């Protein structure tokens with residue numbers, strides 16, 4: 001199974017990027033995870049959506065050829081970061097590569113609520129007509145106080161979170177197998 005991770009933070013020390021890399025490594029025997037880089041994506045522009053820059057074409061192509069998308073999102077001002085919204089806008093137009101593509105969501109923040117509001121908004125956005133992505137039911141992964149759970153090497157040292165992730169990955173793989 002080939003999954004792409006779309007991480008809503010472009011900073012180099014991003015906790016969410018570290019979480020994506022942790023998932024990539026820990027579950028490498030269960031699925032292949034490619035982490036996509038949003039840094040080079042230009043602002044969505046309807047004037048060029050029919051023939052966008054190569055970087056956009058490549059991004060859409062990677063999503064199109066994946067079996068599922070893992071969204072790894074921080075929370076900015078109570079919602080998803082702009083870079084993530086921008087990526088979604090590209091994906092929602094012209095060939096609409098997300099339609100029917102299964103999604104699951106995780107997110108990490110330093111606050112205790114662990115991106116609850118951002119994820120609620122993202123869940124809603126995934127139902128938009130141009131996205132229409134089936135979302136793993138339940139299994140919501142809110143990693144709060146992430147700075148106390150991920151060490152400097154990117155290892156998740158908080159055992160209950162590791163165990164919970166293991167369970168969610170099992171559920172995710174069962175679910176994908178059932179719906180595909």
Ligand code: FNR
Pocket residue numbers: 009010011013014015016017074075076077078079108109110111114115
């Ligand atoms: C934040 N942060 C934040 N945290 C939160 O729990 N709720 C929020 O609404 C916000 N809002 C917010 C806005 C902006 C512009 C920034 C820069 C930060 C803090 C955020 O959770 C923290 O910076 C994370 O470390 C960001 O994720 P990455 O970059 O580490 O993946």
